[in-house]
Amino acid sequence: MPKEFIVAIELGSSKMTGIAGQKNLDGSISVLSIVEEDSTSCIRKGVVYNIEKTGQCLTSIMQKLKNNLKQDITHVYVGVGGQSIRSVKNVIVKDLPSATQVTQEMVNELMDANRNMSYPDLEILDAATQEYKLDNQFQLDPVGIQCTHLEGNFLNILWRKNFYRNLNTCFDNAGIAIAEMYLAPLALADSTLTDAEKRSGCVLIDLGADTTTVSVYYKNILRHLAVIPLGGSNITKDIASLQMEDSDAEKMKIKYASAFTENNEIDNTLSYSIDADRQIESRKFIEIVEGRVEEIIENAWFQVPNEYADKLLGGIILTGGGSNMPNIEKAFRSHTHIEKIRIAKFVTQAINSKDPKITEHDGKLNTILGLLAKGDMNCAGGELHDDLFTQSEQKPTTTADIHQKPRDLKETTGTGVVMTAAEKQKAEEEARKKKEEEEEIARVEAEKLEMEEAARRKENSILNKCWRHIKKLGKDMISEE
Template sequence: MAKKDKYLVGLDIGSTKTCVLIAEVEGEAVKFLALGAAESKGLRKGLIVNLDSTVSSIRRAVEEAESVANVPVEEALVGVAGGHVRGVNSRGGIALGQRPRDIEREDVHRAVDAARNISLPEDREVLHVLPHEFIVDAQNGIRDAVGMVGQRLEVNVHLVTSSIAATQNLVTAANKAGILITDTVLEPLASAESCLTQDERDLGCCLLDIGGGTTELLVFGGGVVRHSSAVAIGGDHFTNDLAVGLRTPIPEAERLKRRHGCAASAFMQGNGAMFAHMLTDIIEPRAVELLSLIHDDLQRAGLDGQIPAGFVLAGGGARLHGLDELAEQSFHLPVRVAEPKGLADLPEQVAQPEYATVVGLVLCGAKTRRSAPQRTGNLVSKLKAMFAGAS
């Protein structure tokens, strides 16, 4: 294994913080080495609004991680999120000939390309193609069609699309910080890699990745992604509400939220001081609004009754006390706070919901590398990795 192939790096450029995680590949295992974090400056709701400030944040996080791991960061996988990301289900197919024949891997790629080929505005691109199932001569529910016999091959997929400019700005910022981006990954998809169990994916669950500017939704069912979207409320909205309501600076409002904040008065620990009740009175309406928007999104997608495994809360916003209990009360479904797993020697302080994405980015990189070591980052390797995750 080449020296640079011995390491994997995840880069999470969030609205609140920028994280860099360095891991070492040891056979089938991936070992945690170091985490670097810096306050994000230059982003709003997942979009870069000041390139130079974003580059500086990346450099600070990289320097911290490099100093601990004693490993230079040369390339990384970067997470993509924000209101510009959208998901849509699509179907495509190809004729295999007049007589039934064996289906080959190239046929699968052609069918997926047909499903991928949807009309998009010039400023948007396909970020992920996530297969649901293959259909061979009207027989559905097929996970891998290679080797089967038929005359027509179709595939249902979930397409994740993003703004070309928004994604390219992330890549440009990383490049200016001296990092080559090897792949771009939807952040909640990365978080799911580190947080969701296979049972949750199979039964049907919804991952809520609560970032600073937005909350990303990712719905699984039958082991595959069924729906992805975002709502325009994140942890920063709670902080801003406190800053306005208490007439206090943003840093102080953030400190108060973390130390005393609660999503609803019903879930305050003990009787609570009068000041804590005052904070909760400000926070609770926003928490209720967030959960209402999530419910409306799932209802529009026809999925509100298809997630019996409930919700998993990731991202820094998942740390708001009582939010999981309020969600459980609102949706009448199980709710838990994410605990990232999958890396050897992962410290307890990193196995927290706010690091779900950066841990997951490294795991996504490891999965893709194992699936197609010579073709990392291309459609073939991504497809193989997605099927491996759904099996």
């Protein structure tokens, strides 16, 4: 009997990661396999820019996982993130007759109107409901309340359409079916933040290789999301400007770099070795590193809306590979003046694994583990055999097969679930058919009304009235005789 497991894939700027895990009855997750591929040649700033090479990396990831698991994989969970993801507030207004009671249908109309918003070259990945304004008061659930003015406040999460298309195309070309697409920052937040932090207000900052993702939460609701194109690789490039290879710069960063150093702690006589023949003064090295770190922090903090900057009782939570830099908390505390800072080295779920990549608890795998925790559909196929003749020939599952019936967007709104291209196409086809049916019904009704109106006009015409009068006169004369 084949064992059940869930497979998730994260397309990072420095590496592509695939993971397979099994959910246990006690709520823990046992990691069965984790594999990585270098993605620097095909993923830039967290998005696909070389479709062919990305497809090759995906194929390699899948093959490695299958070999480790000795089982086929029917579909996978995928994280969506990277450059150009941002949130935009939107307000939909509906005026009602006096003392009208709000119904679920009215709320659905606001949500549909928001989802149908058009943004040039941008795709709405998800829409988080912020709150509803009824006359002059705010409510999270307006159904059943009387008002004359209803406003829906939404946070639309957008991404460039070509990034969205490229991501879907890569999986289609590689023959990998997508069980679900999730917004990676939301999956990460659900696995690293506590309920108290989300409720009281906090900022989650994911310090990645090419990008830094900022998520602001308040009263358990996502209030702002932004991705800035700066990360740890920028620090490496700055160090490499001292005439050295990127690989050597990365080693120096890991060995010597500190996010914050007090001026009186800098030893002006100390030098760091670049190679056997060259050295650099420690002060100059520190200034290079701290200059870039300061830029990243200031850009990340700039993303926090002013209306929430003084409501962050949960503080700042740092995660990702960049959070491992020594004194990173001091650097953030110095520039943001937020005292409460926590480094999320690992996810909140109980993870069982002996793999050093996971047991190190360095925050680098928090996103992929968050995606794995989101999965609830068995991804296991048939067992693989060494003998090619015993392999059962099964038609591979496609994304379109999984999403034959598109889900109602109202059920997934604000959950971080992103519709796949196949599901979106199905939904658009159904919406088009529904619209055509409604137009046909309206046309038939219009024709019916037009015929009734013509008949009524004919009935009331002068000629018709005269004819009816003559007929009535004739009947009266006959009846009298």
